[in-house]
Amino acid sequence: xxxxALRPRTLALAVLASALLGAGTRGLMTGSASVHxxxxxxxxxxxxRFADANALPAGFxxxxxxxxAAATTYVRQGQRLFDMTPEQRTxxxxxxxxxxxxxxxxxxxxAQLTELDGVATRGQGHLTWDVTVLATRIDAYTQPQARxxxxxxxxxxxxxxxxxxxxxxxxxxxxxxxxxxxxxxxETQSSGPTPMLHPDEKPxxxxxxxxxxxxFARYPGTDPL
Numbered sequence: 328x329x330x331x332a333l334r335p336r337t338l339a340l341a342v343l344a345s346a347l348l349g350a351g352t353r354g355l356m357t358g359s360a361s362v363h364x365x366x367x368x369x370x371x372x373x374x375x376r377f378a379d380a381n382a383l384p385a386g387f388x389x390x391x392x393x394x395x396a397a398a399t400t401y402v403r404q405g406q407r408l409f410d411m412t413p414e415q416r417t418x419x420x421x422x423x424x425x426x427x428x429x430x431x432x433x434x435x436x437x438a439q440l441t442e443l444d445g446v447a448t449r450g451q452g453h454l455t456w457d458v459t460v461l462a463t464r465i466d467a468y469t470q471p472q473a474r475x476x477x478x479x480x481x482x483x484x485x486x487x488x489x490x491x492x493x494x495x496x497x498x499x500x501x502x503x504x505x506x507x508x509x510x511x512x513x514e515t516q517s518s519g520p521t522p523m524l525h526p527d528e529k530p531x532x533x534x535x536x537x538x539x540x541x542x543f544a545r546y547p548g549t550d551p552l
Contacts (some may be wrong), residue, residue, distance in 0.1 A: 373398055381419035383407065387509050391465055394473035397509035398500045399463060402477050403545070405456045408436070409443055416440060425503045425510040432511060450485035457482045457545065457552060466499070471507070475500045478520070484537070490530035495521040 341405040373396035376386030387393040403424065408416055417433055424432040447454040458481040467474040477498045484491035497519065524530070531539070536544050540552050 371408060377406075379422060381411075381422055382413065383419055383433075385421065385508055386539045387468065387479060389504055391468045391473070394502055394509050395463055395465060395469060395475055397502060398473075398475035398477055401500070401511065402460060402479055402498055403458045406480070406545075409440060410453065413437075423511055424514045425505050426511075428512050447485060450487035452486045454483070455508040455552065457484075459546070471504050472512070473500075473502045475502065482536075484533045486533045488533055490538050491533055495519050 371390065373390065373392035374387035375384035375396065378382075379385035383404055387397040387400075391543045408419060411419060416437060420433045420436045421429045422488070443454065443456070458479055460477055462478040464476040465473065466476055477500070479496060479498060481494045482491050483494070495518070496516050498514060498516045502509045503512045504510075526530050537552075543552050544550060545552060
C-alpha cells in the first residue's frame with residue numbers, strides 16, 4: 328500500500344492490542360489536514376511545488392530527482408489520508424494513481440484505511456501513523472516511468488496500546504509520468520531490514536510518546552505530530 332504502506336501483520340497486532348487493552352470514543356479530524364510545503368518553487372526543484380485539490384503535495388519535476396521526491400513524499404501521506412473523510416480519501420487516492428491502475432489502487436488503500444479506522448475505534452483519542460524515510464534507491468528511470476525503492480520506518484500509536492508499534496519496511500514503487508506529474512502505477516513491499524531495540528531502552532507508552540514529542544513537527548514540513 329503506497330501512502331499508508333502499513334503491513335497486514337502490523338494492523339492485526341494493533342487490532343488485537345487495542346481490543347485487549349480498552350475501548351474508547353474515537354477522536355479524529357474529519358477534514359483533510361492543511362499542507363505546509365517546504366519552500367521549493369524554483370524551476371530546478373524536484374518538488375513538491377504545490378498542494379493539489381485534495382490538499383496532498385504535488386508538482387514534482389519530470390526528472391530522476393522528481394521521481395525520487397514523489398516516492399518519498401507519497402510514502403509519508405498515510406496520516407493525512409487517514410484524517411480525511413471516506414469521500415475525500417477516494418478522491419485523493421484516485422488522483423495519486425495512474426488512470427489504468429486507479430480502481431485497484433483505491434480499493435486496496437481504502438481497505439487498509441478502513442482497518443485503521445477499526446483500530447482507532449477500539450483505542451482512545453487520535454490515532455497517529457508517522458513515517459520517516461531512511462534510505463532510497465533509484466532502480467530504473469526513463470522519462471515515462473521510474474522504479475524507486477524506499478526503506479522506511481512507521482510508528483503506529485493510539486491510547487489503548489501497550490506501546491506504539493514500529494514497522495520497518497522496504498517499499499518499491501513503479502511510477503509513471505501522467506497528467507503532468509508522477510503517478511503510482513504499482514507498489515510492492517517487503518518486511519525489514521529491521522534493527523533490534525537497544526537492550527537498555529524500554530518501549531514508550533502512547534502517552535509518553537505524545538508528551539515527549541509535544542511541539543515537534545513532521546519532517547519535512549510543519550505538520551504537528
